[in-house]
Amino acid sequence: MNTSSRSPEEKNIFVIGLDESNEEVMRRLPGADRYRFHPLLSPEELQQGEIQIVELMEKAQSHLDAFDGPIDAIVSYWDFPSSAMVAMLCEKYGLPGVSLEAVLKCEHKYWSRLEQAKVIDELPPFGIVDLEQDEPRPPDGVDYPMWLKPVKSFSSELAFHVADESEFEKAVAEIRAGVERVGLPLDHVLGKVALPAEVADTGGAACLAEGELTGVQAATEGYVHKGQVTVYGVLDSINYPDSACFLRHQYPSQLPDDAVERMKEISVRVMEGIGFDNATFSIEFFCHPESGQACLLEISPRHSQSHAELFEYVDGVANHHIMVRLGLGEDPGGRRNRGDYQVAAKWYHRRFRDALVTRVPTRGEIADLEAEIPGVKIEVVPAKGTRLSDMPAQDSYSYELAHILVAAQTQREMEHKYRQCTEALRFDFEEE
Structure with missing residues (x-):
């Protein structure tokens, strides 16, 4: 790549697992006119089939070594192996980043529980x-x-x-x-x-x-910069009735203030105890709104790309902004703008029985629906001809048909928009 036209202000940011939809979001970030986003490995290479970690690292390093300009940041919004690769590559190339040990203390669920038990009692x-x-x-x-x-x-x-x-x-x-x-x-x-x-x-x-943990599910998102832990958002995770499968992730949380504050306090204590620094994180909880009690479920050493547009809809800035600023060694602090909506959610339209997909909504049908309903974005998951049980990264009890982002001014309006979408999206199946 010829970088002779690169101005001194422009920054080369390598994104492990960069995909089209998240790149679109990142190009809307404040200051994005000075960022050049470069893909480093594909999501398919990182998540599907056997994970050849040695080969993936070699391929990433070869790509970086062949680049003829300065490398200003290496970041990712995916979990393992991407999270570990970011830590290893940042260390190798002398870039700001979190330590590999801190990442593994989050990623390895048993090690994470051992670390959590040193500083909190709120765990099963x-x-x-x-x-x-x-x-x-x-x-x-x-x-x-x-x-x-x-x-x-x-x-x-x-x-x-x-x-x-x-x-x-x-x-x-x-x-x-x-x-x-x-x-x-x-x-x-x-x-x-x-x-x-x-x-x-x-x-x-x-x-x-x-x-088993009981209660209402919720999550915190935050970051650590030079040892200072900041929790910038709390979201609700609502399941399908009588199911452990997510129906939607919703921002901001509708839980009482004391429950929200309790989750923030636990998040700060745990991330300080782990020694996590210079990166984003997200932590899942089970809460009891009446008592304000919260029990930690698990920690991810990254922010959630699933939540990016929810923050953009409500706060005016996607959470990717914090990842990029930290990757460049900059303080992500500062006032956040206001978005166009009061509430937003990522909904998971699911099917609970296996089948062969014989029809999915067309691009034209999706475009018409998004144009008809403001604040809606739809991503179909399976392709025509796919057997649902062959799709990667599904939970053990259901299959995702579509991810539907919905933003609105009220909870009622948001739920109505979602029903409009699911009633209009036509999927056909051939049963077993």
């Missing part, structure tokens, strides 16, 4: 299920009902709610069959840092059991 009983045993058993102190999950996976892949011994055995069998896809590359990265004995013995291809 937890322990490792020994997958090497002929007949694995729940760890001491974790009773039914519980959740079983790999110590690292994508989205809610291989996460199972287990109510009895029979369900435990079925879940263990599925986790055993799939845990190495992410677990083995995680093992490779774990080998680059000093590990506590418990984590070293556990490794990356392991199964975590946790006591």
